[in-house]
Amino acid sequence: MDGAFIERQNIETFALTDKEFEHDYRLDFTDPSGGFLPGVLQAGLGDTSLELQVKLDEEFAQLSEDRRMLRDFIFPRQDPANARYLPVNLQRIVQNAVQIFHIDRWEPSDLDPIHIIGSVRELCD
Numbered sequence: 001m002d003g004a005f006i007e008r009q010n011i012e013t014f015a016l017t018d019k020e021f022e023h024d025y026r027l028d029f030t031d032p033s034g035g036f037l038p039g040v041l042q043a044g045l046g047d048t049s050l051e052l053q054v055k056l057d058e059e060f061a062q063l064s065e066d067r068r069m070l071r072d073f074i075f076p077r078q079d080p081a082n083a084r085y086l087p088v089n090l091q092r093i094v095q096n097a098v099q100i101f102h103i104d105r106w107e108p109s110d111l112d113p114i115h116i117i118g119s120v121r122e123l124c125d
Helices: 018-025 045-074 090-100 113-124
Strands: 007-009 084-086
Touching: 018 045, 045 113
Parallel strands: none
Antiparallel strands: 007 084
């Protein structure tokens, strides 16, 4: 991070209503009306579905807490609709990773969600 150069950017989760946030970030694939089309979920996912759903629920709770921290402590007096100035462009970091690892967002992935959640937690600790 270089504090000498900051960029104007939006924090995607900051301005969403609670309903929009839950719609965009909460996953419940155990719900048959959850919106997943046939063939989207990896075969065999049902074997770990309860463990995975617990991990997804924990991750949603963490995202909700992070969002609350942003709103109440980090940017308490700013309008959620306004952009923030940050030394790291978060969207660019994600975009670079997508390009480096040749991830096609329109194709199924072989990435294990439990592994991803654990790796992100390790990185944050």
